[in-house]
Amino acid sequence: MGRRARSRYGRALGALALGAALCATSALGGRASAASVPAESGAPKPYAYAEDDTTVEGTASTTNAALLEPGRTYRSSIGEGGKLYFRLALDATSNAYVSATAVPGPGAAVSYADGVKVSVQDDNSRRCSSSAAAHFGASESPRPLAAWASREIGPTKYSCQTAGTYYVVVERVGPSGSSASSSRSPGDWDLELGYVSEPALRKAGSTKAPEAWNSASPGPLQGDARTRAGGAGFATAAPLGEGVWKDGISPGQTLFYKVPVDWGQQLYAGAELGSSTGGDGFVGTALVVSLYNPVRGYVDDVGCGYDGGQRAAVVDPLPPVAYGNRYALNDRTSAVRFAGSYYLAVHLAAQVAGKFGDGPLGLTLRVRVEGAAHAGPDYAGRADPRDVFDAAAGAAAAEASGGTAAGGAGGAGDRATGSGAAGDPHMKAVAAGGLGTGTALVLVLAVWTAVARRRARGWAAAGDAATPGPPAAHPVLPRDHKAPRGR
Known part of the structure; x- marks a missing residue:
C-alpha cells in the first residue's frame, strides 16, 4: 500500500472512529437537549428538555x-x-x-x-x-x-x-x-x-394497600464516594445504583438523578451539602431534595438550612414498591405504586450565593435499595412508554455508566441486594450495549489497528485513547423542615 493510499485509508478510519465515539456519547447521554455536566461556578445550566x-x-x-x-x-x-x-x-x-x-x-x-x-x-x-x-x-x-x-x-x-x-x-x-x-x-x-x-391487570386483585412494612431507617451507608455528574432535567437524570456518590452544586442549580427500584424493594436516599471554605450567615431552607416516581409524580421532599457547615437532608423511609400501594389513603405511600426509575431532584437555593459565594459546593448522595425484587403485576397489555415500569432497564443503565443497581460503592458497609438485573445475562448484554464514550473509542481504535495490520502487513498503526474519568431574605426554618406541597 502506497504512502498516499495509506494516508487516505487512515483518515477514513479516523472518521469512523470519531463517528462511533460520538454515537456512543449520544447513546449514553439519553434523549435530551442538554447534556449532563458537572457543576461549575457561574450561572446554573438551563433545564434540559427531551430532544x-x-x-x-x-x-x-x-x-x-x-x-x-x-x-x-x-x-x-x-x-x-x-x-x-x-x-x-x-x-x-x-x-x-x-x-x-x-x-x-x-x-x-x-x-x-x-x-x-x-x-x-x-x-x-x-x-x-x-x-x-x-x-x-x-x-x-x-x-x-x-x-x-x-x-x-x-x-x-x-x-x-x-x-x-x-x-x-x-x-x-x-x-x-x-x-x-x-x-x-x-x-x-x-x-x-x-x-x-x-394497562389494566389481567385479573383483578385486592384493593387494600399493604398494611405492614419496615419503616426503620437502615444504618448509614459507608464507603468512598464515586463522582457522578447530575443531569439538568428528568430526561438527562444521571443513573445511580446503590452506593455513595459525589457531585458539585451551585446556588440556584437543580441536579437530577434516577435510581432503579424494582417491585418489592425499598428506596432510602439522602443528600449532604459539604462545608463551605468561606462566607458567613444562615439560609433557612438552602438544600431541597425532592423525590418523584417513574411517571414524574411527586412522592416526598425534605429540606435543610445551611450555615457554612455540612448539612444533610434525608428522605423518610418509604414502603416497598407495590401495585397495591395505590389504595393507600396516604399520598406518599400511594405514590410508590410502580417499579422503575425514581428521580431525585436536588436543589441549592439561589440565596446561598449571597452568603457563601457562587460555588459550587460539594454534594454527597447516599442511596440504598433494600429487599429482593419479585415479579410485578400481571398486566393485560404494555405500558406506554414501554419501559417506564422496567427497573431492570434502569439497573443496566446504572451499571453501564459506572454504578451498580445494588452492591454499593465498594467500601465498607455496602451490601448487595436483589436488583433483578445484576446476575441476569440478558441485563449484562444490555449493559454492554451502553458502553461509555472512552470504552467505545478504545474498541474502535483496536479494530482500526487490527484492520490496518491485516491490510498492510508491514505497516503498524498505533493509537492511544484515554478514557476520561468524571470530573471531579426568606423564613428561617428548622434544619429538617419539609416544604408544604399544598396538595
Whole structure:
C-alpha cells in the first residue's frame, strides 16, 4: 500500500472512529437537549428538555384543546395566573398519568406559595383525582417543579370510568392557591408535560394497600464516594445504583438523578451539602431534595438550612414498591405504586450565593435499595412508554455508566441486594450495549489497528485513547423542615 493510499485509508478510519465515539456519547447521554455536566461556578445550566419533546400550545378553553398522546413528552409554556387545557382520548381500561414540570425563567422571583397545579377532568368538569399542586415553599428559590394527576380505572373509583374525551388542566397558582391570583413571578414559565398509560391487570386483585412494612431507617451507608455528574432535567437524570456518590452544586442549580427500584424493594436516599471554605450567615431552607416516581409524580421532599457547615437532608423511609400501594389513603405511600426509575431532584437555593459565594459546593448522595425484587403485576397489555415500569432497564443503565443497581460503592458497609438485573445475562448484554464514550473509542481504535495490520502487513498503526474519568431574605426554618406541597 502506497504512502498516499495509506494516508487516505487512515483518515477514513479516523472518521469512523470519531463517528462511533460520538454515537456512543449520544447513546449514553439519553434523549435530551442538554447534556449532563458537572457543576461549575457561574450561572446554573438551563433545564434540559427531551430532544423529542413536541411543542404544543395550551388553550384557555376546552374548545380546540390540543391532543396529548401516551408515551410522549411535550413542551409548552404558561403565563402569570394562567390556566391551560389539553385533551386526552382515553379507553375504559387503562390508567392515565399526566405530569407537568414548571420551569421559571432565570432569576425569577417566587413566593412561598407560588407553584403549578394539575388535574384531569371529564367532559362534565368532574375531576378524576384530587388536584395535585407543587409549590416553591420555604426556599423561595426558583427551580423546576413537577405536579401530577391521573384518571384511574377500578372498583374503588366513582367517576371517569368510561371511554371518551378528557381534559388536562394545568394552572399556575399563587399565594391564595388560585390561578387567578397575582404572583410575584411575572413572565411565562416553560412547561414539560408527560403522559404515561398503564394497562389494566389481567385479573383483578385486592384493593387494600399493604398494611405492614419496615419503616426503620437502615444504618448509614459507608464507603468512598464515586463522582457522578447530575443531569439538568428528568430526561438527562444521571443513573445511580446503590452506593455513595459525589457531585458539585451551585446556588440556584437543580441536579437530577434516577435510581432503579424494582417491585418489592425499598428506596432510602439522602443528600449532604459539604462545608463551605468561606462566607458567613444562615439560609433557612438552602438544600431541597425532592423525590418523584417513574411517571414524574411527586412522592416526598425534605429540606435543610445551611450555615457554612455540612448539612444533610434525608428522605423518610418509604414502603416497598407495590401495585397495591395505590389504595393507600396516604399520598406518599400511594405514590410508590410502580417499579422503575425514581428521580431525585436536588436543589441549592439561589440565596446561598449571597452568603457563601457562587460555588459550587460539594454534594454527597447516599442511596440504598433494600429487599429482593419479585415479579410485578400481571398486566393485560404494555405500558406506554414501554419501559417506564422496567427497573431492570434502569439497573443496566446504572451499571453501564459506572454504578451498580445494588452492591454499593465498594467500601465498607455496602451490601448487595436483589436488583433483578445484576446476575441476569440478558441485563449484562444490555449493559454492554451502553458502553461509555472512552470504552467505545478504545474498541474502535483496536479494530482500526487490527484492520490496518491485516491490510498492510508491514505497516503498524498505533493509537492511544484515554478514557476520561468524571470530573471531579426568606423564613428561617428548622434544619429538617419539609416544604408544604399544598396538595
